[in-house]
Amino acid sequence: MTMPALLRPSEILATMRGVGGWLEDSEAELLLAAAAWVTRGGGARTLVEIGSYQGRSTVVLGAALRALSPESRLYAIDPHQGTVGAADRRLSRGTPTFDAFCANIEGAGVARFVEPVRSLSYEVAWSRPIDLLFVDGLHDRLNVERDFRHFAPFLAPSAAVLFHDYASYYPGVVAFVDEIVAREGWEVAARAGSMIMVHRPEQQAAQPTPAQERVVSQVPL
Numbered sequence: 001m002t003m004p005a006l007l008r009p010s011e012i013l014a015t016m017r018g019v020g021g022w023l024e025d026s027e028a029e030l031l032l033a034a035a036a037w038v039t040r041g042g043g044a045r046t047l048v049e050i051g052s053y054q055g056r057s058t059v060v061l062g063a064a065l066r067a068l069s070p071e072s073r074l075y076a077i078d079p080h081q082g083t084v085g086a087a088d089r090r091l092s093r094g095t096p097t098f099d100a101f102c103a104n105i106e107g108a109g110v111a112r113f114v115e116p117v118r119s120l121s122y123e124v125a126w127s128r129p130i131d132l133l134f135v136d137g138l139h140d141r142l143n144v145e146r147d148f149r150h151f152a153p154f155l156a157p158s159a160a161v162l163f164h165d166y167a168s169y170y171p172g173v174v175a176f177v178d179e180i181v182a183r184e185g186w187e188v189a190a191r192a193g194s195m196i197m198v199h200r201p202e203q204q205a206a207q208p209t210p211a212q213e214r215v216v217s218q219v220p221l
């Protein structure tokens with residue numbers, strides 16, 4: 001008998017705690033909730049993670065897809081050179097993380113839902129609609145904005161966008177998120193720890209931007 005892949009949050013969190021990185025339980029829970037939200041209507045969804053490191057957040061999002069939407073995929077973008085921090089504060093250069101990342105997503109049983117993209121976010125040639133974008137690369141204003149803007153034209157009208165480290169220790173993240181909320185029609189949907197999720201209210205979401213229309217007409221769904 002094949003066992004159904006049930007969503008078991010406490011098991012997912014236990015697996016996550018065994019992976020190096022920087023995600024608290026409450027933040028992981030919000031990632032799970034966001035993944036459940038964007039996959040609720042069924043069909044193949046596209047999730048994008050910027051900044052995977054050793055795969056701590058990747059195993060959480062991958063486990064959500066395994067249980068809720070196995071036809072969906074998580075694109076996990078990271079050059080895996082081991083550089084973390086914020087360019088305007090302190091950058092720490094560690095060891096490359098790709099081998100650990102692969103071992104961790106394999107060990108967590110989520111590798112088949114994850115497409116690793118070994119690149120800087122803004123060098124990825126992207127072309128498909130995105131349902132969930134998780135931004136957790138470098139945490140200075142320039143990099144957060146560059147990560148977001150590179151993918152923003154592809155966000156589906158009802159997409160969820162999550163930023164990690166929305167906190168006083170990374171003022172660039174706070175400044176950028178506050179700006180898109182104040183000026184660009186994004187609304188805070190939820191917060192947990194230093195994770196913040198934003199979305200576009202339904203009315204505005206119903207009006208796709210010209211870029212979204214172009215993308216949707218180009219990509220076979």
Ligand SMILES: C[S@@+](CC[C@H](N)C(=O)[O-])C[C@H]1O[C@@H](n2cnc3c(N)ncnc32)[C@H](O)[C@@H]1O
Pocket residue numbers: 020021022023050051052053054055056057058077078079080081082083084085097119120121122136137138143147
């Ligand atoms: C804070 S760590 C990510 C932590 C991870 N999400 C977790 O749950 O542990 C930041 C990662 O972002 C990656 N990174 C830095 N700049 C990037 C960029 N422009 N595009 C993609 N990844 C980037 C680094 O290589 C590093 O592995």
